[in-house]
Amino acid sequence: MESHLNTTLTRSRRSLADRASRTFGKFGVFFRGFMEEPGMVGSIIPSSRFTINRMLAPVDWDNCRLFVEYGPGVGTFGDAVLAKMRPDAHYIAIDTNGLYVDYLKDSIDDPRFTAVLGSAADVERIVREHGHEHADYVLSGLPFSTLPDGVGPQIIRATHDVLRVGGAFLVYQFTAVSRDLMRARFTRIDSGFEPLNILPCKLFWGWKDAE
Incomplete structure (x- = not known):
């Protein structure tokens, strides 16, 4: 029954x-x-333009050759990222949901953009397979608080390893769980808050400094 x-x-x-x-x-x-997949999508409503602008504000676009995004959904950040990127830069969007990946492939017609069906935990392999050694910036809206046990720390570790020195992990969340996980690998984390979003969200930028 x-x-x-x-x-x-x-x-x-x-x-x-x-x-x-x-x-x-x-x-x-x-x-x-x-x-x-409610446990893998951070919100039922896409992020606001205010969140997008604040989240991307610290990015040094002149020195960004590879931008990676986890959980791009339907490309809420896509247009803003592509509008700011260099003509010779690349943008890899990784999602576990084939529905979103297919939608992105059909809707974004830009040779700099690649949508990949896969896990953020495999970012190092995915980056290498697409001809890059490191990423300059990684953006994530993944709901770290609802990911399966052990997956969050694995993603944090892989993200830190794939970033170049001087690069950053950009995270927007409704809770501070991601920041707490980031502290295991990122020694410098800037924080922000965007009230003009449904729901208001916390913003974090974890910088990979030279050891």
Whole structure:
């Protein structure tokens, strides 16, 4: 009985998600992805332009050759990043949800952009496979508080290792869990807060300084 109820609820949720994606376009796709994997999507609503601008403000675009994003969703940050990037720079977006990856491949027509189906924990391998040794900046909206046990620290460790010296890990969250995890590898973390977002969110920039 319980199994049948769970199956019915799952089908109902998927039906709702499908209708939303068809009716509301980009935002419908975002909502559908949230409904399918709520534990892997940070919010039911994409980030505001205020959050985007503040999060990207410290980036030195003139010296950014590779920008990586975890959990890009439907590309909320994509246009802003591509508008600021150098013509010869590259942007790799990594997501575990094939729905989002397919949407990004279909909707972003820019040779500098690559959408990858995979885990942020494998960022070092993904970066190497795309012809790079290091990333200059890594952006993440992953919900560290709901990731499976052990995955958060693994992502933090891999991110620190893949960054060049002087690069930064840019994180936006509703809680401070990510900052607490970042402290294990990043000795310098700047913090901010953006109230003009649904929900208001915490911003963190972890800098990779020379040892």
